Amino acid sequence: MSLIDRSEAEALVEGRHGDPFSILGLHRTAKGNRIVALVPDAQRLWAVGATEVELEQVLPGLFCGKWNEPLYRLRAQNAQATWDFEDPYRLSPVLGSIDEYLIGEGTHHRLWEALGAHVMTHEGHEGVHFAVWAPNAERVSVVGNFNSWDGRRHQMRRRGSTGVWEIFLPGLMPGDMYKYEILGAGGKLLPTKADPVGFGAEHPPATASVVRELGLHDWGDGLWMKERAKAQDVHAPVSIYEVHLGSWRRVWEEGGRPLSYYELSTQLIDYVADLGFTHVELLPITEHPFDGSWGYQPVGLFAPTIRHGRPEEFAAFVDAAHQRGLGVILDWVPGHFPTDDHGLRRFDGTPLYEHADPKEGFHRDWNTLIYNFGRREVANYLEANALFWLEQYHLDGLRVDAVASMLYRDYSRSEGEWVPNRYGGRENLEAIEFLKQVNTLAYGKSPGIMTVAEESTAFPGVTSPVHRGGLGFGYKWNMGWMNDTLRYFSRDPIHRRWHHNELTFASSYTYSENFILPISHDEVVHGKGSMIGKMPGTAAEKFANLRAFYAFQWAHPGKKLLFMGQEFAQWHEWDSGAALDWALLDAPLHAGMRNLVRDLNRIYRETPALHWGDCEPCGFSWIEADDAEHSLYIFERSAPGQRPVVIAANLTPVERTTRIGLPVAGSWREILNTESGHYGGANWGNLGEIIAEEIPWMRREFSAEVYLPPLAVVMFTPD
Structure with missing residues (x-):
């Protein structure tokens, strides 16, 4: 004990010394240079360099001795073995x-x-x-x-x-x-x-x-990264296929395992590219302990889940998407984290990442904890995480989950159950500043990316730039459009005349933000049924209604999002523990639905009038918005210097022949008809063409007689 204080020696052996590097390793003392090493399973220990010195065991597992050389290794011995190793306590710090x-x-x-x-x-x-x-x-x-x-x-x-x-x-x-x-x-x-x-x-x-090594993948997506800003611009066609990797497809011959990132890089990417989507959006693949959270309660924010493979394999998946011209968006969860003991909860014995007060720090809806956005280290942790995914894995966007829960201190709380901000209000000022900073950093450091807010309230300026007082997101999910449109289409057509405004009301706010029209996983779980299951009528009418719904969605201003399985009208609601019901594609009606989605994507991409003005008010105008009696909707989409598209929706089961107003004379091609036999319909239509005459109608200089099939949407463009 002459070379080391006994109390410090005991603290080391008991694992309660707050500064072990001040004792362990090689140190110069008044009594000469000494080595102190803690090797609990050693019975004897030597320092080995040009010479060899056996160290004295001063307490069980703790050894000490004099040493006069600058370098050494340690050699330990017990009854079972002898082994050599480097002493980490003789090495200098890494962090600067x-x-x-x-x-x-x-x-x-x-x-x-x-x-x-x-x-x-x-x-x-x-x-x-x-x-x-x-x-x-x-x-x-x-x-x-x-x-x-x-x-x-x-x-x-x-x-x-x-x-x-x-x-x-x-x-x-x-x-x-x-x-x-x-x-x-x-x-x-x-x-x-x-x-x-x-x-x-x-x-x-x-x-x-x-321990995983980063940077092992050799990227081949240079062209995509250079050009992707154009593919994600508000004037570009953006059509997103939302997918949960664990339940998209499974390998039943191998116990029902999910696909690996390598398998997904061919099977999923080929499928999405064939359907004509421009992006794939992944439900959170950040590491999470509970499958049933679908990834929305992550513990490992910097780790792609091992369920599908290693980090370099996830990088290969993203690269494969880029080389097929597909962007990759990640659902990102900075709003809350789970209470698992091995996670962030009371990480160092204190509420470090979360608020101490449960009125600020606990989500009762999800039994999760809320980040303390006002603590700079915590905000930095999340900001860096956003940049990590964008830079390290070349992701093209982050869809930020549950933004509304972050913006309001009283979110899902009754009076007296929340803490007002410093001005006495309900807004979470710290979270607002955090979101602004994330968007500023993301767009500043990763050019060409997009950020998307899942925000269900009317909070102003979600997609306005930060320098103009907004939150700085690129896009926002249009939850109002989704709720109104689903509500309308789920009604029996006989009642739709009384709810005509549910499809027209969105026009009053459609350009208040840069919107994405989402039919997401949230609409097909927890007893809500599938999209086809929401539709009224006989089986044939259900399919006709759903075809009309999708065509209306793709024609309406706003970027598009559809959750997996809904493209072929899966009957049962989504089950994260199973896989999509791929056998349905053997049935003509289901295959026809997928054909429709493929053609909608193709027409949307190829027709500037249908995408250029998704976020511009000059790209849309009503031709007939008030025919509630017949549940008839007619509108025009346009783009500068491009052919317009006129969309007519007949949302009753009664076929109609009617005159509609058109902006130019001459021949108009029928470019899409949801009643086409190719989509499972009865092939009722206009034989591919209508002729616009100089007969003013519906506030247009020209008009044409058209046939509108029942429960159908028809699109026309001039030759």
Whole structure:
């Protein structure tokens, strides 16, 4: 004990020393240079360099001795084995002063390059550097399969006042499992924690993080990345196929497993490209412990779920999409996180990532915790995570989940159950500033991307630029249009005349934001049934109604989104534990529905009048909006210098021949008719053409007699 204080020695052995690097390793003292090493399963220990010195065991597992060389290795021995290893406590820190400064300031926009587990070579040694933020911890250790999950072995170094702890462990490699063992205030041992910035994880229900190496994929999407801004512009056709990777298709011959990222990069990407969608949107693939959350309760925000493969395999999936001309959007969840013990909850023994007050920090709807957006380190963590996915995996957009729950402090709370902001209001000012900052950083650092808000209220300026006082999103889901249109189409046609405004009301706000028209997973779960199941009438009428619904959606201003399975009218609602009912495509009506979606996408992409003005008021005008008696809707879509398209919807089961107003004379081609036999209809139409005469009608200079099939939408464009 002459070379080490007994109380410090005991603290080390008991795993409660707050500064192990001040004792362990090689240090110069008044009594000469000494080595102190903690190797709990060793009975004897030597320092080995040009010479070899056996160290004295001063407490079980703790060894100390004099050493006069600058370098050494350790050699341990017990009854079972002898082994040599590098002493991590003789190595210098990895993080630099700039990292410390930016982390402390909450402005480290590439936080994933500092924190997490990084495979590297440090001072000539290959290994893994670990760093984690736990400012209120008394001690942090990295534990794993490499040290018998023993928190005494690799106690970490605290980095000043930043709250960051780090250690470099030589000899570790990708695939090693690890967690953080943390002593909270008063020396309380917490449940072991997964890495908040971990790049990989074990297969659930196991919960450890896994060392993964980033940057292994050789990207081939340079052309897409250069041109993608044009493909995501408000004037471009944007048609999104929303998909849950775990239940799109399964391999039943192998126990019903989900497809791998590699398999999805061909099967899913080929399918989506064939249907003519421009984007695929993934329900959250950030690592999550519970399958039933569909990914909306993530624990590993920096890790693509291992359910489908490793990080480089996910990168290959994104690359494959880009090489087929498809953008990839990720559902991103910065609004809340689950209460799992291995996650962020009371990470260092205190409410670190969440609010302490449950009136601010607990979501009763989802039994989750709410991030403390007002804490700079927490906001920085989330901001960096957004950039991580955009930069590291070349993602083309983030659809931000549950924005409304972030914007309002009283979201789903009764009076007295929420805390007002500093002005006494209900707006969450800190969350608002956070969202503005995310959008500013995302668009500034990743040109050409899009951000999308799932926001269900009338909060102003969601898609207005931040410098004009808006939140800065590129697009917003039009939940009002979705609710009104679904409500209308679910009604028996005999009652539709009394609810005519449900399809026209959207015109009063359609250009208040840059909207996406979503038929998402939320509309086909929890007892809501499938899209075909919502439609009224006989089986044939249900299909006719749904064909008309989709054609109305694609014709209406706004970008498009459709959830998987609805393109072929799956009968049962979505089941995340199963797969889509692909056998239905053997039936003509279901195959016809998919044919319609394919043609809608093709016409939408090829016809500027149908997409240029999705977010511009000059691209839409009503020709007939008031014929409630016949449930008839006629409108025009247009684009500068392009042929207009006139859309006529007859939403009763009665066929009609009527005159409609048209903007120009001459021959008009019937470019789409939902009653076509190719889509499962009866082939009733206009033989491909109508003739506009100089007969003023419906406030237009020209008009034509047209046949409108029952429960159908017909589109015309002039020759």
